[in-house]
Amino acid sequence: MFIDLARIFVKAGNGGNGAVAFLREKYRPFGGPAGGDGGKGGDVVLVATHRKHTLLDFEYRTKFVAQNGEHGKGKNQAGKDGEDLLIEVPVGTVVKDANTGEILCDLVEEGQRCVVARGGKGGRGNARFATPTNQAPKYAEKGQKGEERWLILELKLIADVGIIGLPNAGKSTLISKLTKAKPKIADYPFTTLSPVLGVLELDDEHRLVLADIPGLIEGASQGRGLGLDFLRHIERTKILLHLLDVSDGREKDPIEAFHAVNRELEQYSQKLLEKEQIVVATKIDALSERSLLKDLGEYFRGKGYEFCSISALTGEGLEDLKKVLFDRFFHRSLVYTN
Template sequence: MFVDKAKIFVKGGNGGDGLVAFRRELYVPEGGPAGGDGGKGGSVIFRVDEGLRTLMDFRYQKHFKATRGEKGKNKTQHGANAEDMIVRVPPGTIVVDDDTGELVADLTRHDQQVVIAKGGRGGRGNTRFKSPANTAPAIAENGEEGQERWVTLELKVMADVGLVGFPSVGKSTLLSVVSGAQPKIGAYHFTTLTPNLGVVNLGEERSFVMADLPGLIEGAHTGIGLGHEFLRHVERTRIIVHVVDMSGMEGRDPFDDWLKINDELKLYNVKLVDRPQIVAANKMDMPDSEENLAEFREQMNEMHPDMLIMPISSLTRQGVQELLYRVGDVLDSLPDQIEIEEKAQKEAAEEGIIYRFEAGDDRSFTISRDNEVYVVESESIEKLMRRTQFNSYDAVVRFGRILRGLGVDAELRKRGAKDGSIIRIGKFEFEFFEGGSDSYLFEET
């Protein structure tokens, strides 16, 4: 079974917690702080493996969670960083954030890799909070939470040549004749339900990959029939070979077929109009094909006089070799990779890992009322709360001092907060004491 779309959950590992510890050694009275930092959580990294061809593995495993960093240790020892989780994906995989629709990565090259869910930083141990004013701090931080998200993986077949055309025009037969591929062939529509790939060898170290793509029907750009399941793969091809049934056996007009298919390509992605295209006039061994071809050429000259039309018969192999050599010549004149202009990942480095989604430095906040509760909303403050160890008195005092430095206390007083007012930040609620620096009572809701 071919799987070309999957939705999965990824989560970077949490950072390890920092440690509160003090030196306890013989002949070292009043030893200073000795708590180490926590280790960094592992990241979830997607890496391209050219040996993969489908997203089948993601049908059975949909959750990928990296391990968390190790906690800080005594004697100022740093906790070990967690190993990154490497997830292998086939070339041609597009990663989209399921919530925002943002394109996260466009993975095309072997060994290309990108961080999809970044691991959290380790929390600082109490050694990092030592100062002249506080030589024995009992403060440490929790590890930062790793990034988590649902992402949609979409596979677009990586092929040099894409065979397009209405159902039953002979695309699968042509692929089976020119390559070692063995696609399903039948005398009925939609024999091909999934893309088939084959390597065409022209000799003299010349070869290319050809894809037999599922047949189109009118309205495919809106998702009718196989619709988008087909069209997404056309975008990856460098050349389009448009297979047209010149026999007209099913009562269809060859030129009208060509117009309808090209209209569907244009409506799906206007850039496909500029993709090099060769018309393979197939089934020339059938009656009336020569007359239909002559009429087809006349109609094409009026609209696209430069369009290359190659008469062939997949059954008798008439003209097939000439078609392949012409395709090879066109490929040789093109760049190695076509430009994928649809929200493409232009930031992808040639090598190495791309780190994204760095937390911003925005310290802004908003305050609203929920009945008698004052609700403070701020991404940076909520992040700080998650890293604060509220079982430590010194940590609570430090957190309150930071809130005052950000202007939260002053704004709460302007909004009418008094002693004993309930303040909610994230999933925590606490009592507010005007002018107090050590009277915050936190309780998780």
């Protein structure tokens, strides 16, 4: 199950109380105050890792509490600090304060950490309050409370290339042919109910991460269908492959389909519309009038877009598409071996 949104409660540990104590030793009848300080409460820390790929863990556990600091002791012994609570989240997780919407951190690298709740300071023992005029204080500080808050965790996939288009545009079939990803494929809308990542490799030094994003329908930017799930995951991609179904059995004119998807991108965020797009006509094996490809090519190239045509089913045009992608990212022509 792919879960990319979660709401959790975190609470840091409380600081330990300072101690009120006095030395009572055989040869030191007036040893004075000897209450130690309380320990600091543990922090709650989010840690990004590639070992996790979804936020599924937070479906079953939503409350996280760090360890309290120990209370101070006699003979000036300080209490032990509480241990920090480390919570692993997938790389690509955005952390927000649930009440204010403030972005606290954006965890985009392996091992990156974010303290989301700080432990309370330990209270000072009575030994800290001794003065020439008050040599035997009978009071100490209480430890401070640890911070607590509700958080929103939002996972945004990190991929080089996002594959977009209306439902049934051929996204799942394409990524299965270009990479070793195995998305569920069938002939109905919303085949891909969650994003799928795959790696397109030429050699050890040249590889691209592709993301097959759930299909988009009109009104997605207002939350219809899988819209927000779709839009969230293309924010980090560098290039978009915009797939258009050109088969004889298509439900929508390819140019209309292109503009429908881009309207949703623009309404969600203008920055999405500014991303480079490569327009890809798909399912050309089921196109009887190939003159349509020439017309579409002229139209999109005239608009400043790279245009390719492919059949993921037969493999026609796939090598050309690979070359276009690697040229975009590595700025060089690459020779492929089958």
